[in-house]
Amino acid sequence: MELGNCIIAQSGGPTAAINATLAGVYTAASQKKGMGHIYGGLNGIEGILQEKFVDLRQVLCSEERVRLLETTPSSFLGSCRYKLGQSGHLEEEMARLFSVFADHNIRYFFYIGGNDSMDTILQLEKYQQAHGGNVAFIGVPKTIDNDLMCIDHTPGFGSAAKYIATTVQEIALDTAVYDMDSIVVVEVMGRNAGWLALSAGLARGPFGKPAADLIYLPEFPFSEEQLVADIQKVRSEKRQVVVVISEGIQNAHGERIAEAKTKDSFGHGQLGGAAKQVEAIIKARIGGKVRAVELNVPQRAAGHCLSATDIVESVQIGEAAVDAAWNGESGVMVTTERAKEGSYRLMIGTTDIIHIANQEKIVPESYVNQEKNHLSPAGLAYLAPLIQGEISAPVEAGLPRYAYLSEWQ
Amino acid sequence: MELGNCIIAQSGGPTAAINATLAGVYTAASQKKGMGHIYGGLNGIEGILQEKFVDLRQVLCSEERVRLLETTPSSFLGSCRYKLGQSGHLEEEMARLFSVFADHNIRYFFYIGGNDSMDTILQLEKYQQAHGGNVAFIGVPKTIDNDLMCIDHTPGFGSAAKYIATTVQEIALDTAVYDMDSIVVVEVMGRNAGWLALSAGLARGPFGKPAADLIYLPEFPFSEEQLVADIQKVRSEKRQVVVVISEGIQNAHGERIAEAKTKDSFGHGQLGGAAKQVEAIIKARIGGKVRAVELNVPQRAAGHCLSATDIVESVQIGEAAVDAAWNGESGVMVTTERAKEGSYRLMIGTTDIIHIANQEKIVPESYVNQEKNHLSPAGLAYLAPLIQGEISAPVEAGLPRYAYLSEWQ
Numbered sequence: 001m002e003l004g005n006c007i008i009a010q011s012g013g014p015t016a017a018i019n020a021t022l023a024g025v026y027t028a029a030s031q032k033k034g035m036g037h038i039y040g041g042l043n044g045i046e047g048i049l050q051e052k053f054v055d056l057r058q059v060l061c062s063e064e065r066v067r068l069l070e071t072t073p074s075s076f077l078g079s080c081r082y083k084l085g086q087s088g089h090l091e092e093e094m095a096r097l098f099s100v101f102a103d104h105n106i107r108y109f110f111y112i113g114g115n116d117s118m119d120t121i122l123q124l125e126k127y128q129q130a131h132g133g134n135v136a137f138i139g140v141p142k143t144i145d146n147d148l149m150c151i152d153h154t155p156g157f158g159s160a161a162k163y164i165a166t167t168v169q170e171i172a173l174d175t176a177v178y179d180m181d182s183i184v185v186v187e188v189m190g191r192n193a194g195w196l197a198l199s200a201g202l203a204r205g206p207f208g209k210p211a212a213d214l215i216y217l218p219e220f221p222f223s224e225e226q227l228v229a230d231i232q233k234v235r236s237e238k239r240q241v242v243v244v245i246s247e248g249i250q251n252a253h254g255e256r257i258a259e260a261k262t263k264d265s266f267g268h269g270q271l272g273g274a275a276k277q278v279e280a281i282i283k284a285r286i287g288g289k290v291r292a293v294e295l296n297v298p299q300r301a302a303g304h305c306l307s308a309t310d311i312v313e314s315v316q317i318g319e320a321a322v323d324a325a326w327n328g329e330s331g332v333m334v335t336t337e338r339a340k341e342g343s344y345r346l347m348i349g350t351t352d353i354i355h356i357a358n359q360e361k362i363v364p365e366s367y368v369n370q371e372k373n374h375l376s377p378a379g380l381a382y383l384a385p386l387i388q389g390e391i392s393a394p395v396e397a398g399l400p401r402y403a404y405l406s407e408w409q
Numbered sequence: 410m411e412l413g414n415c416i417i418a419q420s421g422g423p424t425a426a427i428n429a430t431l432a433g434v435y436t437a438a439s440q441k442k443g444m445g446h447i448y449g450g451l452n453g454i455e456g457i458l459q460e461k462f463v464d465l466r467q468v469l470c471s472e473e474r475v476r477l478l479e480t481t482p483s484s485f486l487g488s489c490r491y492k493l494g495q496s497g498h499l500e501e502e503m504a505r506l507f508s509v510f511a512d513h514n515i516r517y518f519f520y521i522g523g524n525d526s527m528d529t530i531l532q533l534e535k536y537q538q539a540h541g542g543n544v545a546f547i548g549v550p551k552t553i554d555n556d557l558m559c560i561d562h563t564p565g566f567g568s569a570a571k572y573i574a575t576t577v578q579e580i581a582l583d584t585a586v587y588d589m590d591s592i593v594v595v596e597v598m599g600r601n602a603g604w605l606a607l608s609a610g611l612a613r614g615p616f617g618k619p620a621a622d623l624i625y626l627p628e629f630p631f632s633e634e635q636l637v638a639d640i641q642k643v644r645s646e647k648r649q650v651v652v653v654i655s656e657g658i659q660n661a662h663g664e665r666i667a668e669a670k671t672k673d674s675f676g677h678g679q680l681g682g683a684a685k686q687v688e689a690i691i692k693a694r695i696g697g698k699v700r701a702v703e704l705n706v707p708q709r710a711a712g713h714c715l716s717a718t719d720i721v722e723s724v725q726i727g728e729a730a731v732d733a734a735w736n737g738e739s740g741v742m743v744t745t746e747r748a749k750e751g752s753y754r755l756m757i758g759t760t761d762i763i764h765i766a767n768q769e770k771i772v773p774e775s776y777v778n779q780e781k782n783h784l785s786p787a788g789l790a791y792l793a794p795l796i797q798g799e800i801s802a803p804v805e806a807g808l809p810r811y812a813y814l815s816e817w818q
Binding site: 014043046060066072162165168175177295296297298384389397402404407408 | 452488582588698703709713803806813
């Protein structure tokens with residue numbers, strides 16, 4: 001096989017498992033005979049345009065470093081939200097990228113990202129088909145949102161789901177202490193897809209019953225009337241109610257609840273956040289003690305609360321990306337499929353990137369109950385395996401030890 | 410020794426270690442010869458007034474249950490925020506309480522709580538001295554706020570500090586991924602005392618440097634001008650700035666930043682929260698990408714991220730409370746003192762409740778730097794031992810298993 005170099009980059013919002021995938025790609029690439037340099041591209045495609053590379057064989061020079069990378073959240077190589085052509089000069093950018101690839105004898109390009117990143121792979125592949133070239137473009141999935149097509153679930157989702165379910169269990173415990181009526185509204189990420197909010201349905205309380213009483217997703221219209229009726233129904237059995245919402249919940253007209261504007265002290269309009277809006281609705285319609293809790297950034301960065309299943313799979317998916325490139329594939333994303341029979345088992349494959357880019361997988365009706373306010377048995381069966389197993393970053397002086405590129409350069 | 414019964418109750422805001430203290434009190438009490446019934450009082454003093462008791466010898470009938478209790482956050486017996494006499498009938502309430510104690514032959518009363526709960530102990534002790542009685546009233550400290558006098562640090566604080574430092578490390582990692590200027594404002598609990606925000610100073614980034622760049626406490630006046638100047642100083646070295654604030658930060662006139670009102674979509678005034686206000690200040694004065702993250706309830710309920718030091722000490726403090734009662738003490742709170750020499754070591758004692766009730770211990774100037782925007786070496790030396798060691802609740806199907814009174818009744 002002809003000697004060539006490879007480049008790996010990360011894009012989009014960080015997750016707790018994106019570095020595990022980077023570790024998997026790196027490990028597999030470093031074991032391929034004939035593989036030359038293994039570059040890390042900094043800040044995704046934006047940094048590659050500026051030739052911001054690091055030599056990963058130097059950076060990840062020991063097994064210990066690779067292991068540490070696997071349990072480090074966030075994007076070790078930095079990320080970007082850059083869409084090719086957003087500067088209005090798509091052709092120039094493409095030409096520039098391919099000249100960078102040629103200058104550095106790049107034969108394999110691995111892009112770890114979500115929907116937008118897969119669009120980048122699609123564009124690169126199309127350009128190469130039109131203009132010629134010899135680079136294998138491989139999309140490697142990641143996103144906490146779990147909204148990619150053609151994949152059982154996305155790397156990073158399982159760890160976020162585990163953190164959310166764990167935290168909702170703990171919030172429910174905290175909420176139950178006073179002998180009074182109270183409602184807590186927990187806001188979880190997810191603008192269009194409600195997978196993360198749905199995962200709060202895994203949280204358990206006494207007797208293994210759900211810790212979250214009501215869960216609302218962006219997939220199904222959110223109505224104040226229904227919310228009030230649902231809460232009153234829960235109240236007939238218990239005094240403290242735990243409501244979980246996706247940040248993207250919207251009314252029947254498709255208007256996001258979070259986009260109801262509030263004014264800050266300077267008179268600027270600002271997003272109050274969906275939980276704050278729902279808190280205000282409940283205060284106005286029901287009254288009593290209500291608290292809004294936005295899980296925010298920690299849900300995608302909690303390296304101290306990882307799903308071992310997620311981390312192991314994320315590494316394997318990275319390794320599979322290298323195998324696909326080595327087998328001559330290009331313009332594909334690594335995919336997974338769950339075994340239909342028997343216990344949980346994942347099969348890894350690839351699919352043409354055209355089936356992935358710019359599409360979103362939303363929560364199907366079969367995964368929620370009749371009332372569309374909680375998990376269905378099918379949804380539970382889908383989610384439960386993804387949060388199994390514990391793995392942790394090593395601890396130093398009481399705190400997790402994480403990997404930093406700046407320390408290893 | 411005369412046979413008598415004891416009652417244990419929990420009060421005030423829950424913590425991740427308050428049940429470890431309950432486990433300690435229970436274990437020590439159950440080992441005392443002659444100790445009769447060990448009651449758990451539900452929902453603190455409010456429930457005791459209504460004779461809401463459980464038999465803890467039944468509820469905690471196995472070593473396994475006691476162990477599970479130790480790593481369960483929140484208040485196992487329920488809590489209250491009831492202040493004796495708030496109904497306007499203090500004398501009647503006192504008479505009622507002492508008649509409940511007499512009816513049930515209560516000789517020992519253990520109240521696990523913070524400032525307000527210690528005031529309850531003080532009032533009970535005073536009443537008994539005036540009217541006679543034979544109950545030992547023992548205050549057992551807990552609060553994530555670390556604001557009790559006469560104690561090196563409060564049970565529950567170490568676990569909250571560990572969670573906060575861990576989470577700030579992870580937020581800093583998440584914030585650093587894009588090649589752009591950005592600021593994240595992390596809001597931590599603490600209305601009058603800044604101990605929790607100060608603990609964010611333990612969080613580490615690359616090369617062991619602090620992950621939080623700036624920390625503002627309620628103890629020192631917060632000024633917009635200083636904030637802007639501080640951020641610009643950090644910006645001269647790095648693009649992404651992590652700012653941590655106590656919820657209670659206030660300006661030079663003693664006005665809380667969080668009390669600047671915003672209007673919700675119904676036109677109701679509502680607290681935007683300190684972080685949202687500081688976010689608005691930064692947007693107006695500096696601009697660019699700014700995000701507010703409120704750590705909220707999880708910081709006092711994160712049973713999945715406990716400090717082993719905190720849990721072990723919390724159990725010991727519970728045990729010491731029983732010894733104090735057994736030695737004939739009453740109207741005291743269990744206290745701790747750190748060994749002045751050598752490695753970290755805690756000595757447990759008691760002090761008259763008069764020295765504790767209704768007072769607050771705030772962060773001394775020596776624990777912050779000259780600029781009053783970060784930890785000093787003395788502050789670091791004080792905090793570091795408190796987050797050492799890891800202990801976890803048992804895990805079942807990927808999520809922590811916690812203790813619920815309703816399951817064991």
